[in-house]
Amino acid sequence: MRPWRKLLVVTLTILSLAGCQAMTGKTAGQNVDDATLTSSVKTKLAADKLSSLTRVDVDTNNGTVYLNGVVESPDQRARAQELASQVNGVNKVVNNLQVQKK
Template identity: 40%
Template sequence: MKRTTLAVMMTFALAATSATVAANDWKDASKDAWIDGKAETTLLLNGNLNSFTIDTDVKNGVVTLTGNVENEVDKALAEELIENLDGVRSVDNKLMVDKSAKNKNHDKNYDRNGKDGNALTDAKITTVVKTRLLFESEVSGTSINVDTKDGTVTLNGHVDSSAEKDLAMAIAKKTKDVKNVVNNLKVNH
């Protein structure tokens, strides 16, 4: 009798553990799917990247980027846009720079519009800061204008509180390649 009771209890314990593991697997898979959708949307909404040549895959919060981009700046931009999305633990950037996609007459330090490396970096910074502001629920990103020149980000526009102004400044400051931030945001009264 004791053996039968013990066997039944062990069976229930194993079944409960299996159900918990299955529930956690489902929860992790749905979270990864949510992150993947957010990553794909972020790349799609970015006007500086061809999102149709970039694939994303997410496993346990790690986003793997594969595909082709035109230059190293696009590769870095894609990674930076994704790495600060909610739920992303890290980014494995396997994007390949496709030299054949570039115009053969362009020097390697210029992009397809004739911009030099600094202008490309400034454009990347502006894009990343603006995207982060738009995705931050505590900031009215649509009312903030972002400009970048030589690594200095200038924020212009109106916000609802000093806390929102400070958060926008912090978002800009923590963006890669930013040297300085000029915060011209005005608080609505």
């Protein structure tokens, strides 16, 4: 490939990635941080011995963790929020969990 073509390909790639950042308003680092927080919260919920929190969906946006899904009791709902808030880097927890008895 000619040198000018390589430069063109690299330039177009950089411009397209910059456009992706502008669309989400988040940098690549913020996306990674949010993904890491989501993973950490999911791991903490799954490891909890006191509650079965397997039906909890976790999403993160700019350090705010959103808990969605169904739990069996108000205690489980509170426990999920408590565990999520203990993860280092979590700024806020929005608890949208619904209580639905078996």
